[in-house]
Amino acid sequence: MKQIRTGTAFCMAIVMVLVMAACSNNTGQAENAATAGADFRVVKSEKGEIKIPTNPTKVIGLSVVYPEFLQALGVTPIAVQNYHTDLPTYLREPLKDTLKMGIAETPNFEMILAAEPDLILAPVWWSDKDYDQLSGIAPTVLLPQRDDWRDELKDIGEVLGKKEIAEKVIQDLAAQEAEAKRKLDDLVGNETVLYMMVMPNSLLLYGDQIDRGKFIHTTLGLETIPNLPKDPSLSISLENLPEYNPDHLIIQLNNEDNAEIKQTYKDMLDSPLWKNMNAVKKNQVYLMSGKDWFNVGMSPLANRYAIDSVLQAFEGNSK
The missing domain is CATH 3.40.50.1980 (Nitrogenase molybdenum iron protein domain)
Structure with a gap:
């Protein structure tokens, strides 16, 4: 009987090892799958590292020139700040369905909130003072002030994963x-x-x-x-x-x-x-x-x- 109990215990131990190994393997696979399928990534901003959606689809660019950068990169913004009532001729068709918010010293937070953005991009010189309110609406990436628009375009391209498009x-x-x-x-x-x-x-x-x-x-x-x-x-x-x-x-x-x-x-x-x-x-x-x-x-x-x-x-x- 002692030998039987010992044999049974040994078999049970083997089974537990195999189960634990299988669980460990499944857990590792699940973790890898979760990492691979993550719906966010981390980018650099003037406020440090910011977590943003991997593929944002509802982007707002604050400043009258950011919508042009976004459009040049193939991203149609869902809302824009516009200095004139009418957009420039070359933007009227691509931005015909885009919300026009006008422009003021302080952004129209109500309209931004209503647009339900999943990402807000803004130059630090324009939006630093409004960062807390903007980031409460959606992940907000403040980008550095640049002397050359080409560097601004590259900054936005880097955030959106479109650096090669910006260069082209x-x-x-x-x-x-x-x-x-x-x-x-x-x-x-x-x-x-x-x-x-x-x-x-x-x-x-x-x-x-x-x-x-x-x-x-x-x-x-x-x-x-x-x-x-x-x-x-x-x-x-x-x-x-x-x-x-x-x-x-x-x-x-x-x-x-x-x-x-x-x-x-x-x-x-x-x-x-x-x-x-x-x-x-x-x-x-x-x-x-x-x-x-x-x-x-x-x-x-x-x-x-x-x-x-x-x-x-x-x-x-x-x-």
Whole structure:
């Protein structure tokens, strides 16, 4: 009997070992499966490491330029901040179903909450003060302030797992810019170009030290007037305009819906000073949309659109 009990105990021990081994193996497989199927990942932000959905589908980008970065990466945001009532022409169709929240010093938390985002992206300079409220709505990634929009695009691409797409967007745009620069050199040569914004009761001249002016004079290689001060921008009155007398004028109205700006523009067109400008007499004045050019020099989509607009204007003038 003792031998039987000993044999039975030995068999039971073997069975327990096998069961425990099987359980351990199943547990390991379950853990591996859970890890492989995790619905979140960890990314870096200005607030440290943040857990975000692996594949976010309802993304909000706070700042007027972030929606353009998202769209360039193939991600249509569910809500956007918009400076003008109408979105730029190139965004109207892709963002036709996107919630427009307007823009203010403080985000519209009620509208953001109603949109039910699963990820919020924002530049730290814009949204640091609102971080606690935003992160209470959805995982919020604050990204660093950048001097070059290309670095901003790469930051967002890194968060969304679209770094290679971001690089391709940059490369494709660089090729488009180089081709446009070559064409404009053939069309314009060394003739001077002035880029001007019509403001309420004043005119703003852009040099190559600011995003928009840099796009015109550096990216596209259009020759600036020799006496333009080395400032990012220069505000002048209509009476001072003849001092800056280029061969070509690129003009925008800062806001086409603003009555004061429209009146300033009309007064300029009616002025003898304006009619005596070289560019006016040569019929080399090109009016661009202020809304469509709002993010020029700060976004790949805006730059693409502006390149096409400039080429169309200068090529049309040469015919």
